[in-house]
Amino acid sequence: MGFLDALLGRSKPKAANLDALFAVPQAALTLEVSVGLRPTGIGAVCYRANEGAAFATAQDDVQQLLDADGGPAVERTVDAYGFTWLVCRQEPDALEALVTELHAVNTALQDNGFGPSLLCSYVGFANDDGRRAGLVYLYKRGTFYPFAPLAGEKRDNQLELQVRGAVTDDVPLESDLTRWLAIWGAPGL
């Protein structure tokens, strides 16, 4: 925000950056080879539902569009903080399709003028021991970070750092660790 915007109190909502999501399949290959994490086939988009009919319509439309393909139904949940999660499920090896579904949600919201309400997306991964991690995408920064929840609201920092090291060359990573938002209770993760 510029000097004049601050002086005149005009903070424009930050627009979302959508395109980097398509780098996820490449990162998934690297994760499987170097960390042993495989896609679970689950991914979700998290956004702040706006009040009013326009948002509800846009949200229903995209949900219908995604359910029209005959695959598993898209699941919509609202978390404890009032943010909505649209959870998409695909076969674990159909990562491209999953990312395309997530992208469809983004573009639908963006086209209706709700891009600034997008918070994050994640794509789920798990290894053979059942350790789970999400590769989370922050729309406002256009960067990814790993989030590995453990029981009791703890984070598996070791796994997270391992993931970060592995995918450095594949996706833009969030370098400011304070922005690694903890998404406790993200459905499907």
Added chain:
Amino acid sequence: MASTRFRSDRGLTARMGLVVVLLVVLYLGFMALLTAYAGIGALPFIALLAIGIGWAQWHFSDKIAMRAMRAREVTPEQAPELHAVIDRLVALADMPKPRVAVADTDLPNAFATGRTPDHAVVCVTTGLLRRLDADEVEGVLAHELSHVAHRDVSVMTVAATLGVLAGLIMRWGLYFGGGGRDRNNAIVFIAVWVASILVYAISFLLIRALSRYRELAADRGAAYLTGKPSALASALTRISGDIARIPTKDLRAAESMNAFFIAPAIKGQSIGALFSTHPPLEQRLSQLAAVSAELGRPMA
């Protein structure tokens, strides 16, 4: 360019710009006058004092406000929900996360302070957390984060500093400058003194107007950030209604903090609208209703 529903309020921007221009003109004139008679009495000393006070208020704004409200900083472990709400809001707005503080008072209110966004503190009172539901608390926090993003502490400090200088000369100027042997000097100093009174009065009104406009701007920013203008509107209604019912003793203790609060801690509407730091509730609610209508419309 991505499409967005955000509309900045041109009228509000223009009014705020006008107030800023008027303040700058007023202060430039005052500075020119002071510079012309800089040699008289203790003027340079008073000017340095005013700038020093301004700088200290700006630099230590977080500590001063926290001390005045007896607020304590809370860690994510101590207040996990509060931190989680702020985490999400700053991720939505893409701004650095401020420190979080809680003040132990039943007065339902919140304020943001700190010289830059990196040094910012957002504080809520326990009374606020007790009375409002999650959506409403989020709206209030978004309002405070907008103050941080708009750098309100810096803007208001700069706006007030020369007014403080005028105030100092008004109060003590005659002791320092009036007693010279030179008759001419004394007359000139009285002119400076009268000018200071005028500058002080006018700058007081302008700063209050600027404060009201910045509250409206913060409401607007919060409404677009959360996408729920009605939650903020209901929070404001509830806070304002409750504040009027709280015992007077608390209110007086908090009065000097008014410029930083989300809703002023003053009873009734007895003070003229010109003198108040916050716009009337009806004006804030009608602006939020307009944003709500904007959000509900289908995209053209």
